[in-house]
Amino acid sequence: MSDTAAPTTVAITVNGVAVEAKPGELVIDACERNGVYIPRFCYHSRMRAVGMCRMCLVEIDGGRGPALQPSCMVSVSPDMKVFTESPVTKKAQDGILEFLLINHPLDCPVCDKGGECPLQDQTMAYGPGESRFVEEKRHFEKPIPISDLVYLDRERCILCDRCTRFAKEVAGDPLIHFQGRGNLTEVNTFPDDPFSSYFSGNTVQICPVGALTAKPYRFKARPWDLEEVESTSVVDSVGSRISVQSSRDRVLRFVGVDSDPVNWGWLTDKERFSFEALDHEGRLGGPLMRGNALGKLDAKGDQLVRATWAQALGAAASALTEAGPSRVGVLGGARLTNEAAYAWAKLTKGVLGTDNVDAQLADGLPADVVLGLPRATIDEACTPGGVIVLLGPDPKEELGALYLRLRHAVIEDRATLIELTPRSTGLSKFAAHRLHPRPGEVGELATALVADVAPTRAIAGVEPAAIAAATAALRSGKPVTVILGRTSLAEGTDAIVEAALTLRDGFPGVKFLSALRRGNVHGALDMGLSPGLLPGRTTLAASRAAFVDAWPNVPTATGLDATGILEAAASGRITTLVLLGADPLRDFPDAALAKKALETVEMLIAVDLFVTDSGRLADVVLAAAASSSEVDGSFTNLEGRVTAVRQKVTPPGTARADWMIAAELATRLGGDLGLESVEQIRAELAALSRIHEPLATGAFGDRDGVLITGGSVTVAPRERAVVPKSDAYSYRLIATRSMYDLGTVLQHSSSSAHLAPGTAVLLHPLDFDQLGVEAGARVKVSAAKASLHTIVHPDAGVPRGSAAMLFNQPDADVGGLLDARAAAIDVRVERV
Amino acid sequence: MGYLNGFAVTFRKLFHNTPTGAIVTTEYGGGRGRKHDEKRPKADRVHGRHVLNRYEDGMEKCIGCELCAGVCPAKCIYVRGADNDPENPTSPGERFGFIYEINYLRCIHCDLCVEACPTEAITESKLFEFSFTNRQDAIYTKAELLVGDDGMPKHLPWEDWRPGEDLMTSAWMRATSPSGDADYVGKVAWSGELGYGLRAPESGQTTEGAWPPPAGASHDDHGHDDHDDHDHGHAHGGNH
Numbered sequence A: 001m002s003d004t005a006a007p008t009t010v011a012i013t014v015n016g017v018a019v020e021a022k023p024g025e026l027v028i029d030a031c032e033r034n035g036v037y038i039p040r041f042c043y044h045s046r047m048r049a050v051g052m053c054r055m056c057l058v059e060i061d062g063g064r065g066p067a068l069q070p071s072c073m074v075s076v077s078p079d080m081k082v083f084t085e086s087p088v089t090k091k092a093q094d095g096i097l098e099f100l101l102i103n104h105p106l107d108c109p110v111c112d113k114g115g116e117c118p119l120q121d122q123t124m125a126y127g128p129g130e131s132r133f134v135e136e137k138r139h140f141e142k143p144i145p146i147s148d149l150v151y152l153d154r155e156r157c158i159l160c161d162r163c164t165r166f167a168k169e170v171a172g173d174p175l176i177h178f179q180g181r182g183n184l185t186e187v188n189t190f191p192d193d194p195f196s197s198y199f200s201g202n203t204v205q206i207c208p209v210g211a212l213t214a215k216p217y218r219f220k221a222r223p224w225d226l227e228e229v230e231s232t233s234v235v236d237s238v239g240s241r242i243s244v245q246s247s248r249d250r251v252l253r254f255v256g257v258d259s260d261p262v263n264w265g266w267l268t269d270k271e272r273f274s275f276e277a278l279d280h281e282g283r284l285g286g287p288l289m290r291g292n293a294l295g296k297l298d299a300k301g302d303q304l305v306r307a308t309w310a311q312a313l314g315a316a317a318s319a320l321t322e323a324g325p326s327r328v329g330v331l332g333g334a335r336l337t338n339e340a341a342y343a344w345a346k347l348t349k350g351v352l353g354t355d356n357v358d359a360q361l362a363d364g365l366p367a368d369v370v371l372g373l374p375r376a377t378i379d380e381a382c383t384p385g386g387v388i389v390l391l392g393p394d395p396k397e398e399l400g401a402l403y404l405r406l407r408h409a410v411i412e413d414r415a416t417l418i419e420l421t422p423r424s425t426g427l428s429k430f431a432a433h434r435l436h437p438r439p440g441e442v443g444e445l446a447t448a449l450v451a452d453v454a455p456t457r458a459i460a461g462v463e464p465a466a467i468a469a470a471t472a473a474l475r476s477g478k479p480v481t482v483i484l485g486r487t488s489l490a491e492g493t494d495a496i497v498e499a500a501l502t503l504r505d506g507f508p509g510v511k512f513l514s515a516l517r518r519g520n521v522h523g524a525l526d527m528g529l530s531p532g533l534l535p536g537r538t539t540l541a542a543s544r545a546a547f548v549d550a551w552p553n554v555p556t557a558t559g560l561d562a563t564g565i566l567e568a569a570a571s572g573r574i575t576t577l578v579l580l581g582a583d584p585l586r587d588f589p590d591a592a593l594a595k596k597a598l599e600t601v602e603m604l605i606a607v608d609l610f611v612t613d614s615g616r617l618a619d620v621v622l623a624a625a626a627s628s629s630e631v632d633g634s635f636t637n638l639e640g641r642v643t644a645v646r647q648k649v650t651p652p653g654t655a656r657a658d659w660m661i662a663a664e665l666a667t668r669l670g671g672d673l674g675l676e677s678v679e680q681i682r683a684e685l686a687a688l689s690r691i692h693e694p695l696a697t698g699a700f701g702d703r704d705g706v707l708i709t710g711g712s713v714t715v716a717p718r719e720r721a722v723v724p725k726s727d728a729y730s731y732r733l734i735a736t737r738s739m740y741d742l743g744t745v746l747q748h749s750s751s752s753a754h755l756a757p758g759t760a761v762l763l764h765p766l767d768f769d770q771l772g773v774e775a776g777a778r779v780k781v782s783a784a785k786a787s788l789h790t791i792v793h794p795d796a797g798v799p800r801g802s803a804a805m806l807f808n809q810p811d812a813d814v815g816g817l818l819d820a821r822a823a824a825i826d827v828r829v830e831r832v
Numbered sequence B: 001m002g003y004l005n006g007f008a009v010t011f012r013k014l015f016h017n018t019p020t021g022a023i024v025t026t027e028y029g030g031g032r033g034r035k036h037d038e039k040r041p042k043a044d045r046v047h048g049r050h051v052l053n054r055y056e057d058g059m060e061k062c063i064g065c066e067l068c069a070g071v072c073p074a075k076c077i078y079v080r081g082a083d084n085d086p087e088n089p090t091s092p093g094e095r096f097g098f099i100y101e102i103n104y105l106r107c108i109h110c111d112l113c114v115e116a117c118p119t120e121a122i123t124e125s126k127l128f129e130f131s132f133t134n135r136q137d138a139i140y141t142k143a144e145l146l147v148g149d150d151g152m153p154k155h156l157p158w159e160d161w162r163p164g165e166d167l168m169t170s171a172w173m174r175a176t177s178p179s180g181d182a183d184y185v186g187k188v189a190w191s192g193e194l195g196y197g198l199r200a201p202e203s204g205q206t207t208e209g210a211w212p213p214p215a216g217a218s219h220d221d222h223g224h225d226d227h228d229d230h231d232h233g234h235a236h237g238g239n240h
């Protein structure tokens, strides 16, 4: 901006005081930035101004004398004079409030918004002391559920258009609308069309009255009961900032906090309502061990019974000692805070001496690719006018807050979106180029995209013209960011990695934004919870020497990844398996392998908040405190941004922080982690990893945290991925996740648990003829390993020759069809 | 030995009258079954043990709004609301007081809770002769506070209720008028109570503009904005 001739500030006067506004800034914003708050209902800084409510009327003199104008609709102009406290302004405010209160019921005592209600507050501050209205108010049926999570009380609505604008503009789910005219205007959904948006909870947060309320919070508390701390959501890897609000040591809600580089105040419903899991009755309040029906400990017992920490830790430690480093495997870690991940890395790689540790469950990408490629921030990915390549999961389903940012970038900021996903995603509607390569063949497609000569034939099922158009967009000279993650669980990582590296080499300057979805998986990788890595975003090979002094027992060779660990466990080479918040039975994209492994290992130790399906097979279950709201720590999001996670409530029973469990285990293993507090962990980490110094100085504690950049991980060179052969009778399987599934936290959030949609097999409509079945028919889907029965539906978003299913859903074991080692999975679909 | 000196005063005064011969310590009540078993008369507006009232149809007045808990300077009230079962509501409207507790080890009987209550659900009786032998008894829950099916306060074993101590407890006891608006001072605007009905106005109070009309007053719908037949609870007369 500085090198253009345009002025950088506009001089205006507010209530007689000269202030500087930004060119084009709205009067309401300019005043607020300069400490003069103008009351408002409809204006929201993250949405387009509409001027619906007129609460922001102020006298503005643009040169032709003062006149009342809505300050949310007027941009500043030079020498503008604004009067926010003049008698005319005050009279207008008073009048608008009286007008709004004509139909607003006196529900404050029973209204969830009462006590934090902008209408209450502004009536107190700017409104009439008394009403002159004695007529009958407008009446509607009291709250009606407009979705599974949100109630609407139309009587309370002041028609500010915030919820409807959010649904349409921000979320892209225009499911609530104004209906009727005049006095009878109401907000409502269409019949049979509930407000089933993944983002519906945001409307509850921004509704300036109590017209929209959230079921999980309904009548739970009043605002003055609540205490809050600002923290980070650990549900997915975006790391949305939240305010954790609790009363009487119980978390009662999460509220989105506006972090400019991250979530802009928005949350997915999955994040927002995940607090329910914290005090679910299934929460573990202490350790469990094998026992008999009488509740007595019995290593051969058929159930889990209560044990003391001494017994449980003792049993776990002796099993770990007995097995020795090469026969121990540790799965999971994305649930942990950075500090806990460091403690577990030190325990496993520094005390036990095993490198068989993997925080990902074969549903992500190799750690060197995630950490070693040039990384982009969300802001960089959303650069106005930039090019975004989606080579990863559907952000709408897996990383909701990122989806909202990307959607905004494409729609409002004219970014060009190129999809390289096996099927359409939630962003397809806005994508300029939709390239849907056959699963397993995206590497070939990328090669064609970077080639100097346009292809003459279809590559990976994508037409040459589409490839040429996408290439042109990529070559436009605009900054290119690749959203990089796992496009489908039914294809291997080789092709995706190859595609990523091809794009890196083909378009200099391209950056990558990781789209691994699991909570703090990026923190876990930074802390070395992956084979071949050590804390500080570095590798065993590069930094072993540096760690040998600090850690007693550093492994010498790279260990096994999740698939390798489970294979070794299934064949008896690994005898003691630790599940660090992992539930492979549900969550590993090869259910058969996971089952065999868990049943074969001699000692299964689960460290979790709940007894998961995998935990039920465990010999020892250690009760952990939730990273969300029960411990202090830090979180690393998909950009590498570290923000603070803060404790608000005490964990249930004797459940303890994960890092304490690691420290206790180390003591019993004859080592000493030397870690006695979170601060000490941060200091030790900073001493070993220069890039993590902001953790020790506390510099990450602000809302936006600090971006950790650098590290010495490089992407290992790879051979060309093998392109899987397909046969004409089969369909290529695409297995993706949906926002709601059988994930552990979700299943323990009572309001959301039943929202998992279930799955069918989706085929392109034109594939139905060839198959000879009609939509809705029951079919058998068979892969090499297993088969299942389900319903078939047409979906034009699935390319011809592919078959799409959702992973981890209640009604079909798609995990059983998958094979973690396969480059692609072909399935037969037959009528039954 | 120093502290025993203090006791000396106590003991001296315990057994001796003042030099003038007047008895300065009064035997109060004497306790049930004892000789002087009577209480001194109490003022109309004495603040004593609370009651949670019901409407005349038996519905609970408390809507679980926590305003009483919020205003209580001793922080001795704990309230939680819950959704009414639409088929079998506890109170009129959507919400009812699901948990209601007052800790009498802390309550200073300031009556601010009574002032705050938008539905006249919590009021204070004139009973203050109650003491406890353990903390649990001192925490009155809904089971103890809520009036019975006849609208009468429950009599607990350690409470010394006498006739009349439950009377004159309704919302008129408040210093502020029900709408919180000084303009309504003197106008009767309170709801009826199970067991006691609607209190008639005192001298100097008018029924003009009041809702509901007190017994004997002509029915006047002025200012009535309730849409729910049971919903006597909204602030009456005001219409923001």
Ligand code: SF4
Residues within 6 Å of the ligand: A156, A157, A158, A159, A160, A161, A162, A163, A164, A187, A203, A206, A207, A208, A209, A211, A212
């Ligand atoms: S429901 Fe709330 S957010 Fe929506 S228009 Fe009404 S007042 Fe505004």
Ligand code: SF4
Residues within 6 Å of the ligand: B068, B071, B072, B073, B074, B075, B076, B077, B102, B106, B107, B108, B109, B110, B111, B112, B113, B114
């Ligand atoms: S009388 Fe005063 S101290 Fe006692 S409960 Fe009511 S507000 Fe609290």
Ligand code: SF4
Residues within 6 Å of the ligand: B061, B062, B063, B064, B065, B066, B067, B068, B069, B079, B097, B113, B116, B117, B118, B119, B120, B121, B122
């Ligand atoms: S007693 Fe009154 S103020 Fe207290 S919660 Fe019940 S209705 Fe609200």
Ligand code: FES
Residues within 6 Å of the ligand: A039, A040, A041, A042, A043, A050, A051, A052, A053, A054, A055, A056, A057, A070, A071, A072, A073
């Ligand atoms: S805030 Fe400007 S019109 Fe509503």
